[in-house]
Amino acid sequence: MFRSKTSQTKQRTTSSETMEGQIESLIRHGCKVARELESNLPKLADNPNMLSKSCDEIIKAFGTAKERLYTQDPTAHDPRHMYVLREPQESQQPKIEASLQGWLRSSYTQTMDDMFQMQLQAERRPPFDMQESGSNAVLAAGLGGGEVEGSARSWSMGGDQLRPLDASDSGIGSSSQRQRRRKDDGERRTVKMAAPRIGNTEIPPEDGYTWRKYGQKEILGSRFPRSYYRCTHQKLYQCPAKKQVQRLDDDPSTFEVTYRADHTCHMSSTAPSLIPPLPLTATEITHEMAQTITTQPPQSNSVPLSKWLSMEHFSLRTGAVSSTSGMVVGGGAGPSTSRSGKEVECPVADMADAMFNSGSSSSNSMDWLLGDKWESEDKEGK
DNA sequence: GGCATTTGACCTCC
């Protein structure tokens, strides 16, 4: 009548071990294809179709692996559950992650490095899937299908970039008298982001930057208050970036986020990060890889295609793990969302956390991996 | 102790 507890555990263990094998196999396959792609890059550089095909295969492998990672969580199949996906799956995840981490420890190869290097390219783009509409842009935020999960997707802002404000415009540095400006404080850009469905839905979706809330205001005619955020590094780097977050009256599950000014904290050579750090899943990473290769030629101020493709432009760095969220966050001098600001050295295997457990509310999963690379490239680009 | 959040007060703009 009653199945023994140990029997159940055994069954689950066997099942999960099989699953781990499949996942590992998938990831290995993806890595293999990536390696092949890399070795053939000189030939394929002029053959976008073949490049695209290879990338598709890599995407498929990693995507399937990711699917299986979350296969026991039905909500994981709904792209709108991007935030659910990123929550640590207490019951199922640890063992699989441990296995993956072990695998990563043992077999971390150039391919992984390649992935992050390609990710690096992708990261140069802003963190949203924005469908431009004049000055407004609508963020897909995982509401679309397929691989779209709301963090880094096709970015099509073109030359309509936000312009950073002067420090004076942001009110920074006005010590004697309180300077408050509203007029002419730069271009605004509004995006709509889906709220997390599970967990604290009051928390606005991550966008890859670290923000500090400095105010909240009831807005006339709105059911929900508007929250005001500024870049965490405003003081340190005079970063003028700000954003306002407000829930839509008619759709509380959607946040309207208005960005004002651009981040300058990643442009300073002393700044902690040169990119908008993003928590990306393996699928996102590979998706980005494909997009980077197929649709994103190197930036004009970037390296030549051949060099870019050779992926010798960067090197991997070690990083840190947020003590609060478990997320990988700004390594070295990188920005951190951890409140204490304390960061812990972490081994390469923590990339597994960044890739497969990049859930939580923190935002800087890839930052520690990429910050120095950006910095070096940024310097080269100058 | 340092950093983030909360919140009432203050400032600017319309």
Next chain:
DNA sequence: GGAGGTCAAATGCC
């Protein structure tokens, strides 16, 4: 004068 935006003290968390 009202609404929106920001400041800064108080408070809490790590």
